[in-house]
Amino acid sequence: xxxxxxxxxxxxxxxxxxxxxxxxxxxxxxxxxxxxxxxxxxxxxxxxxxxxxxxxxxxxxxxxxxxxxxxxxxxxxxxxxxxxxxxxxxxxxxxxxxxxxxxxxxxxxxxxxxxxxxxxxxxxxxxxxxxxxxxxxxxxxxxxxxxxxxxxxxxxxxxxxxxxxxxxxxxxxxxxxxxxxxxxxxxxxxxxxxxxxxxxxxxxxxxxxxxxxxxxxxxxxxxxxxxxxxxxxxxxxxxxxxxxxxxxxxxxxxxxxxxxxxxxxxxxxxxxxxxxxxxxxxxxxxxxxxxxxxxxxxxxxxxxxxxxxxxxxxxxxxxxxxxxxxxxxxxxxxxx
Amino acid sequence: xxxxxxxxxxxxxxxxxxxxxxxxxxxxxxxxxxxxxxxxxxxxxxxxxxxxxxxxxxxxxxxxxxxxxxxxxxxxxxxxxxxxxxxxxxxxxxxxxxxxxxxxxxxxxxxxxxxxxxxxxxxxxxxxxxxxxxxxxxxxxxxxxxxxxxxxxxxxxxxxxxxxxxxxxxxxxxxxxxxxxxxxxxxxxxxxxxxxxxxxxxxxxxxxxxxxxxxxxxxxxxxxxxxxxxxxxxxxxxxxxxxxxxxxxxxxxxxxxxxxxxxxxxxxxxxxxxxxxxx
Ligand SMILES: Nc1ncnc2c1ncn2[C@@H]1O[C@H](COP(=O)(O)OP(=O)(O)O)[C@@H](O)[C@H]1O
Ligand SMILES: [Mg+2]
Numbered sequence: 001x002x003x004x005x006x007x008x009x010x011x012x013x014x015x016x017x018x019x020x021x022x023x024x025x026x027x028x029x030x031x032x033x034x035x036x037x038x039x040x041x042x043x044x045x046x047x048x049x050x051x052x053x054x055x056x057x058x059x060x061x062x063x064x065x066x067x068x069x070x071x072x073x074x075x076x077x078x079x080x081x082x083x084x085x086x087x088x089x090x091x092x093x094x095x096x097x098x099x100x101x102x103x104x105x106x107x108x109x110x111x112x113x114x115x116x117x118x119x120x121x122x123x124x125x126x127x128x129x130x131x132x133x134x135x136x137x138x139x140x141x142x143x144x145x146x147x148x149x150x151x152x153x154x155x156x157x158x159x160x161x162x163x164x165x166x167x168x169x170x171x172x173x174x175x176x177x178x179x180x181x182x183x184x185x186x187x188x189x190x191x192x193x194x195x196x197x198x199x200x201x202x203x204x205x206x207x208x209x210x211x212x213x214x215x216x217x218x219x220x221x222x223x224x225x226x227x228x229x230x231x232x233x234x235x236x237x238x239x240x241x242x243x244x245x246x247x248x249x250x251x252x253x254x255x256x257x258x259x260x261x262x263x264x265x266x267x268x269x270x271x272x273x274x275x276x277x278x279x280x281x282x283x284x285x286x287x288x289x290x291x292x293x294x295x296x297x298x299x300x301x302x303x304x305x306x307x308x309x310x311x312x313x314x315x316x317x318x319x320x321x322x323x324x325x326x327x328x329x330x331x332x333x334x335x336x
Numbered sequence: 337x338x339x340x341x342x343x344x345x346x347x348x349x350x351x352x353x354x355x356x357x358x359x360x361x362x363x364x365x366x367x368x369x370x371x372x373x374x375x376x377x378x379x380x381x382x383x384x385x386x387x388x389x390x391x392x393x394x395x396x397x398x399x400x401x402x403x404x405x406x407x408x409x410x411x412x413x414x415x416x417x418x419x420x421x422x423x424x425x426x427x428x429x430x431x432x433x434x435x436x437x438x439x440x441x442x443x444x445x446x447x448x449x450x451x452x453x454x455x456x457x458x459x460x461x462x463x464x465x466x467x468x469x470x471x472x473x474x475x476x477x478x479x480x481x482x483x484x485x486x487x488x489x490x491x492x493x494x495x496x497x498x499x500x501x502x503x504x505x506x507x508x509x510x511x512x513x514x515x516x517x518x519x520x521x522x523x524x525x526x527x528x529x530x531x532x533x534x535x536x537x538x539x540x541x542x543x544x545x546x547x548x549x550x551x552x553x554x555x556x557x558x559x560x561x562x563x564x565x566x567x568x569x570x571x572x573x574x575x576x577x578x579x580x581x582x583x584x585x586x587x588x589x590x591x592x593x594x595x596x597x598x599x600x601x602x603x604x605x606x607x608x609x610x611x612x613x614x615x
Binding site: 014065066069072073074075093094095098100102104107108109111113114121125126127128154 | 350360363364368371372446447449450452453454455456465610612
């Protein structure tokens, strides 16, 4: 068997208690059967071979973190089979942990008050890393990032970016077979994002580590993964080469405009006015988003058409977002 | 070119036993104390704080009991003995299990998940993260009070008695730890569980009184429901009332180990059903 990760019909349901107030309610809750079932992951199949980087995409609440928690042995699947590295992670959590690394974006696992190097030394003991492997790894890190400025800084004094970087280094330290990165770039600026992407790619190449990366940023996935898996409301929506998808989302771009007049009114008017361009229009409180297929119409043409009838305060041009990709897949524009 | 590794060396991973955990524990707390001391002003202020709190507690004690030559047949120095005893037996709970006070927050913020990814015991990993140095100040006061009372009560300094008091102190500590551990673990099941921890802390205040000063209802509760009487009273009877030691005192070391083990199991059960909410 070549697969490092295998999921077969994996489902996870949460029982959510309808809670009661106060001390009495608290005791009532202990025995209550007043549950609501939330199906966070719904019948997912997935096979991953050693060394792949999988981009695991989906909107907030799609079920990405839940899937990762099952693969790391924190949660038990409600049904289905889940094998990591020939083990069932939930029943063999300790052994499984020895061979995986995990980073949950924005939740550091390092010792908060210790300088990074001390955290590394503790991890060396915990994972029983040999001196030889440990030194080799630090040398490798030294060739990739400016490790010296990080090593002697207490984690609590680090910026979010430095902390994420450190967490990623810590996750690879014991040379695990699989590293799970849950939204590692969330909240980071563009420069730090690209630094972290480079680091992940290089570590994957050097150590042939399998990487499962969740994100709702298409950019992360675009930079790192050959294969992407999209999950939506717990269902597997798409699992294929990224090039296959790129063919579609590459030609879509979003034009965002801020009108001078009332956003909702303008958005409604535009739906009629731009009918011929076959665009889809959405809006929030300040911005109107117009998704344009550039094979059919040039963005500038659309913008001109808007400006003819409406005054514009501000505009932006965006690559297609995950939400839009998912919408397109639902609409049948992309085939799995 | 590709260095295909992972852990073929899986066999080289030693079983993680008591020696492993002890070694790691000392490394972690050594680091923790070092980092706390590097914030020197903080460290000095909190040290002064500890001393002041303990002196205040001690003065309150003298004011309350100094007036009476005896209460329910307990002399002033016997009560001081219990007072010192309870201060010592709370120390392990305060020093070693301090992180349990944050458990509820970690569980509800979803941060608890981070303790589940290491190839070591979750409870150990969790409690090892914080070592509360403040507890040590209390230990010094407790030992002071106990030794002083010991001298004033003219209890002989004999090997057997010293062994007995050590066993008694360990027993009482186990009960304290068990109560706090179990109260903290309740947050895995109950949402608003802070009051439980709070009660467990207040219990230790009752522990320093001879159980006979309470009425029957409280005596029953403190013996059979909340093990308050085991935190100082029953164990110290071995020294204070050697001619009249109840069965419960002889049983208390075994009960202490059982209570602690039970609380640990409860904690681990909670951790394994933890569903990672909040992230
Ligand atoms: N512990 C839990 N208890 C109840 N519901 C949960 C729990 N964890 C996640 N959920 C629900 O499951 C769904 C998937 O959540 P999650 O896996 O965190 O999504 P993602 O990581 O893709 O944003 C959401 O609707 C979320 O509210
Ligand atoms: Mg998530």
